[in-house]
Amino acid sequence: MTIAFPKLFPSIRLSWARRSRSQRAVRSIGVGIAVFVVSTVGFGLWAEPKGWFRDPIYGDKQRSLQALIANDSLPLVVFSGSSRVANGFDPARVEIDSGHRLHAFNLAVPGAGPFAQWTFLQRLFHAKIRPKLVLLEILPILLEDKTDGPRERIWMRMNQLTRREKQEFVRLGWPAENLDSNELSLPWVDYRLPILSRTLPSFIPPKSAVDWSRTNDAHGWDVIAEDDYSAERTDKAKAIARKEYEVLLKNLNFGGASIQALQASIHECRARGIEVHLILMPESTTFRSWYGPRVNERLLNLLHSLDAPLTDAREWIPDHEFIDGHHLYQSGAKRFTERLTREVVIPDLKEALP
Amino acid sequence: MLFATAGSLAPTTDGASAVLPYFAWLGKMMPLPFFHTPAFLVFFAIVAAVYWLTPRRFVSLRTWILVVASFHFYAAWSAELAFLVTATATIDYLLARGMAATERQKLRLSLMIVSVVMNLGILCYFKYTNFFLESLNAALKSAGAGTAFETLKIIVPFGISFYTFEAISYAVDVYRRKIPAERNLASFLLFILFFPHLVSGPIVRAGDFLPQVRRVKRWNWVRIQVGVQFFLMGVFKKLAIADRMALFCDPVLKDPAAYNTSATWLAVLAYAMRIYFDFSGYSDMAVGSAHLLGFKLTQNFNLPYLALNVSDFWRRWHISLSTWLRDYLFIPLGGSRGSAWAINRNLMITMILGGLWHGATWSFAIWGALHGLFLVVHRYFRAFVEARPNWKATLDTAGGQAARIMLTIFCVGLAWVFFRKDLAGALTIFQHLFTWQAGLGPPMQNRALWIIFGFVALCQWLAASGAWRAVWPRIPSELQGLGYAACLTVAMILAPDQSQSFIYFDF
Numbered sequence: 008m009t010i011a012f013p014k015l016f017p018s019i020r021l022s023w024a025r026r027s028r029s030q031r032a033v034r035s036i037g038v039g040i041a042v043f044v045v046s047t048v049g050f051g052l053w054a055e056p057k058g059w060f061r062d063p064i065y066g067d068k069q070r071s072l073q074a075l076i077a078n079d080s081l082p083l084v085v086f087s088g089s090s091r092v093a094n095g096f097d098p099a100r101v102e103i104d105s106g107h108r109l110h111a112f113n114l115a116v117p118g119a120g121p122f123a124q125w126t127f128l129q130r131l132f133h134a135k136i137r138p139k140l141v142l143l144e145i146l147p148i149l150l151e152d153k154t155d156g157p158r159e160r161i162w163m164r165m166n167q168l169t170r171r172e173k174q175e176f177v178r179l180g181w182p183a184e185n186l187d188s189n190e191l192s193l194p195w196v197d198y199r200l201p202i203l204s205r206t207l208p209s210f211i212p213p214k215s216a217v218d219w220s221r222t223n224d225a226h227g228w229d230v231i232a233e234d235d236y237s238a239e240r241t242d243k244a245k246a247i248a249r250k251e252y253e254v255l256l257k258n259l260n261f262g263g264a265s266i267q268a269l270q271a272s273i274h275e276c277r278a279r280g281i282e283v284h285l286i287l288m289p290e291s292t293t294f295r296s297w298y299g300p301r302v303n304e305r306l307l308n309l310l311h312s313l314d315a316p317l318t319d320a321r322e323w324i325p326d327h328e329f330i331d332g333h334h335l336y337q338s339g340a341k342r343f344t345e346r347l348t349r350e351v352v353i354p355d356l357k358e359a360l361p
Numbered sequence: 362m363l364f365a366t367a368g369s370l371a372p373t374t375d376g377a378s379a380v381l382p383y384f385a386w387l388g389k390m391m392p393l394p395f396f397h398t399p400a401f402l403v404f405f406a407i408v409a410a411v412y413w414l415t416p417r418r419f420v421s422l423r424t425w426i427l428v429v430a431s432f433h434f435y436a437a438w439s440a441e442l443a444f445l446v447t448a449t450a451t452i453d454y455l456l457a458r459g460m461a462a463t464e465r466q467k468l469r470l471s472l473m474i475v476s477v478v479m480n481l482g483i484l485c486y487f488k489y490t491n492f493f494l495e496s497l498n499a500a501l502k503s504a505g506a507g508t509a510f511e512t513l514k515i516i517v518p519f520g521i522s523f524y525t526f527e528a529i530s531y532a533v534d535v536y537r538r539k540i541p542a543e544r545n546l547a548s549f550l551l552f553i554l555f556f557p558h559l560v561s562g563p564i565v566r567a568g569d570f571l572p573q574v575r576r577v578k579r580w581n582w583v584r585i586q587v588g589v590q591f592f593l594m595g596v597f598k599k600l601a602i603a604d605r606m607a608l609f610c611d612p613v614l615k616d617p618a619a620y621n622t623s624a625t626w627l628a629v630l631a632y633a634m635r636i637y638f639d640f641s642g643y644s645d646m647a648v649g650s651a652h653l654l655g656f657k658l659t660q661n662f663n664l665p666y667l668a669l670n671v672s673d674f675w676r677r678w679h680i681s682l683s684t685w686l687r688d689y690l691f692i693p694l695g696g697s698r699g700s701a702w703a704i705n706r707n708l709m710i711t712m713i714l715g716g717l718w719h720g721a722t723w724s725f726a727i728w729g730a731l732h733g734l735f736l737v738v739h740r741y742f743r744a745f746v747e748a749r750p751n752w753k754a755t756l757d758t759a760g761g762q763a764a765r766i767m768l769t770i771f772c773v774g775l776a777w778v779f780f781r782k783d784l785a786g787a788l789t790i791f792q793h794l795f796t797w798q799a800g801l802g803p804p805m806q807n808r809a810l811w812i813i814f815g816f817v818a819l820c821q822w823l824a825a826s827g828a829w830r831a832v833w834p835r836i837p838s839e840l841q842g843l844g845y846a847a848c849l850t851v852a853m854i855l856a857p858d859q860s861q862s863f864i865y866f867d868f
Contacts, residue, residue, distance in 0.1 A: 032586035038842025209806035
């Protein structure tokens, strides 16, 4: 049989054999493509509106804030800014120092400037969180646009934004061509860091992890105790700060989309009846000496022209309470928060406090 | 790039690329000849569509399509060097035709020598000129001479080591009458330029490849599936394993003095995995791409880290290179014939030259010499064991085999320390491996390394035991498809922020 059959119908037999294997091959490739496409599109659609997943650093903060306020109606103070605020503002102290029943929360995220602040406010409002007072940090270097757009772009991961947020960025003057990188954008690629940070944190280098806000306290404060930094580490941090800021601060030219974003945040708060206050965070003597002769004047002129009160806290803290000249240790954060509560929070919340 | 940018390979933008706007545009479209980039996937999709839509009776037209596509693949990186490769390949073609046209042995020999010298000359100029100049300068300096030769600014063409070896083997095989000289220029150009193997191998033999060019190719779904499987496996190996291992080893290899002993040992382990999965991943992608166009390339790896000894390792590692070195260097030197001294000498010469083939630095020569030494020692040990049946029986038990595998990995892994350009760095690593040194710990959590190591060990066992080969074809095709999608998805998720260049692109 095995000898005769191929001789009689060799082509038919081969054809059958091939067709069977071919069909299997077609099916497996087809299923593979279909599953990949469907799972990619489905995952993208699922992740797009989920801020806590798409942007976990902010998402974790918002979750903590929601847990903190837990549907009560106490006045809420939110401080939005960069890592300076993240380290330097101890919200729990506001609640203690003010002597009033209120909530305070540190919404700062490293590298956050006017665009991130505007985005975070939009997300808060979308989540129906209405602060009574919004403190906005002014990080001077982020008020200058580079030739290819706001400097904030360096720290901002574009895939943490929704399409709508990106459209708003363009409306505020962010160059559209710089919103999306030229890389092929697939949700599995875009969201790989959030996925790995949540599932296999040991698989990513610490600097790429997006779980920073998980180590913040319940009020969003990223506390840095004096013991955390050795002398060697402090020297290294100071050298980095000098490298990053000394030249930049010599000749800053403010303007462009970043200012528009800042104005939009102020306007948005005003429109909703929310008090808003601009804060220049503390800096060490050395750090302050890096500002060019006219930069300070230009900065203050600009900030005073905006529709929000300004508190210049740059000289509030003694040098030894800084890690690197602009990030505060725990002791510095307590000192800063205490004065901020006294001079800004209580006066601004005067009418809202019970 | 699909998964961010790879930094080290800058395309040339001067010369023809800048003069001819077309090539400049091409360079922008596909700046790096990496298989796992969207630019390559688009390029490949266009080439495959045009190729398969061309009626199969036009074999020659299909061949030219692939030649033109391959030329563009290379020209996107450097038009000048693409022209150079094409020109030298054409000369090789003509020289071989000359050999075929005459029966005069001396003339045939002369033509073969011209071809070999031309290819070696190009290889030496591009790859070894600065190595010689730097070595000469170092020698002059140590002799007290004040003057030094200036090194040249030479861009080493991608894949030069691979296609010059292919051209040399072709000339030698035609001279030896092992294969006939190819009559069709397009077929020969495709043999040299075929883009899946052009820049990093496998090193193909004319005797294997040219008959495939002549054969009429039909669309075959089974073959397409094989190609897809290889390609996906390559993508997974590269992105999920090799690039991830780079996160463990690269910081340590870059600044070995800063890390402590345990971090250095882990980095050596990670580097051994990275090299294997980087190159075998690339090879799989090359083999897969070729299958998708109806060609079968040589398999380059066969579970090398399960080798029982270093000799076995070289039968499993970079097979296309090791067989080339065996056939065109080791055997012509005398091979395993002659006295023990002659055999050992042949082994050492072959391996040192093999080391230098990878890179023009002394560290690669040391790497080759170490492997030569391992092979020599293994020859004596094998003779010693064969005379003692009890020893042999013990070494053939499961425990004995496991110990042999571990010892082989240990030797090969230590030798990999020299598989880099920086000799001083390699020596620092050795110092940190064998003397207790304080310093920074591993750049990443060890847990990830051990998880990947365990996964790799499991996969190797499945492949070596035959379980995978037995089970995979029986899996329902829908599940296979699911596996493909999962493989690609996991590779994308595990791809690090900065995808690394392929290590073997430097060779």
